[in-house]
Amino acid sequence: MSAGGPRRVAITGMGAVSAFGEGAGTLWRNLRDGNGGIRPLRHEDAGRLRVRIAAQVPESFDPAAHFDERTLPLLDRNAQFALVAATEAIAQSGLDFAANGLGQRTAVVVGTGVGGETTQDEQSRRLYGENASRLHPLTIVRLMTNASASQISIAHGLRGPAFCVASACASSNHAIAQAAQLIRGGLAEVAIAGGTEACLSYGALRAWEAMRVLADDTCRPFSANRRGLVLGEGAGIFVLEAMEHARARGAGILAELAGAGMSADASDIVAPSAEGAAAAMAQALAEAGLAPQDVGYVNAHGTGTPANDATETRAIRLAFGPHADRLAVSSTKSMHGHALGASGALELVAVVSALREGVVPPTANLDRPDPACDLDYVPGTARALELHAALSNSFAFGGLNAVLALRRA
């Protein structure tokens, strides 16, 4: 191990499944170009639902093209997304887990808000709706929240620490933060980490409707006419690797995961707190050894709800002080929707790509400035901007905050 200071963590691969289809590159190009992934809801019960729009993984996603007949019955949509994204990320990293026992020293940490929701919903419908007395025998292995982490470990022979992290909309960032800590602490050399979500079941959509936080037009973060969030789905998975391990093998380093900050508001179960969010941002900066003025871009949580966007604006001001006015801040949820436990991972694809290309993705649909949201949100079109470092914010219902700090490789 290297002398002096904690181990640094490199990102050497990334993969995604999103409203734009498969591929981290596909996701990034669409976000950079300001393309919307929010479409009319495709759902067999759409006629009974009030929610009309979502950022769904397109129908072109074909599980049978990725999984054989023996594997597919074991997989909820949640694990399908995670596995496809993990395979892409691992391929990009060029790692061979069979060589030199690397699989023994590789961790898997996957965030998900609700796990195998599609399976849960289908089987509940059989049980309560159709009065069936028998459920599918693979119900448990499909719906268990850790299924995606387990399936990735099985598919790639990864025998280090493996588990799932659930913190609602902050699950991805918490998972990536945990994975980085495993590497820093020497418990793993490599970690496959990110988040996955397939949450658009009839029951879950009804529950979101009841909460009255869904927009009926589109997602308009930081815009005065914002009307709520738009649900999405997908997965983002990354290969995290000890920096010296990545350098020793001459790996392409996409970015450095420089730090993470985590906090709990300990106040309201849904209302966000600027102080809690600001504490997580400050912690992420501190762990990364970054001063506020080193940061050029913040990928905001930016859900498009009245409460989040104004509170997050105050939080960014608290954490960054006067430098907040020189930050580019954008919410890519305006395009890939709010994929709950996968959101932070989809957003990390945007942040890593922004650092690499020197381009900040825009906030789409922001057409009416709100006095309560007074930062530079890069409305409408991407902006060329030389970036040294960036933050990625995720704040969950339940008052759980997780912020990642990234440094250009």
Next chain:
Amino acid sequence: MNAPLSDADIQSQVFGIIAKQAKIDAATLKPESTLKDLGVASLDAIEVIFDIEEHFDVTFPDQGTNFDTDTVQHLIDAVRSALDAKAAGPEAAA
């Protein structure tokens, strides 16, 4: 089908639901009070809406109402118009 509810019936039933959630005496409620005035915070307000919807078997539109700042009278009016829409036919009640 029961006889249509009078405006006074709706008011007293809405008052009852809010009073229960806010843990206050219904007699102290006024139509011009807002839920916020009554100390009913955001999540409690959503529960009040749910209780009213369940009680009258109606569904309020998602948007166009700010439950924190709108008045109790606004809720009563919303119940009235939802009940009228329901009486007008099943399509209108959605």
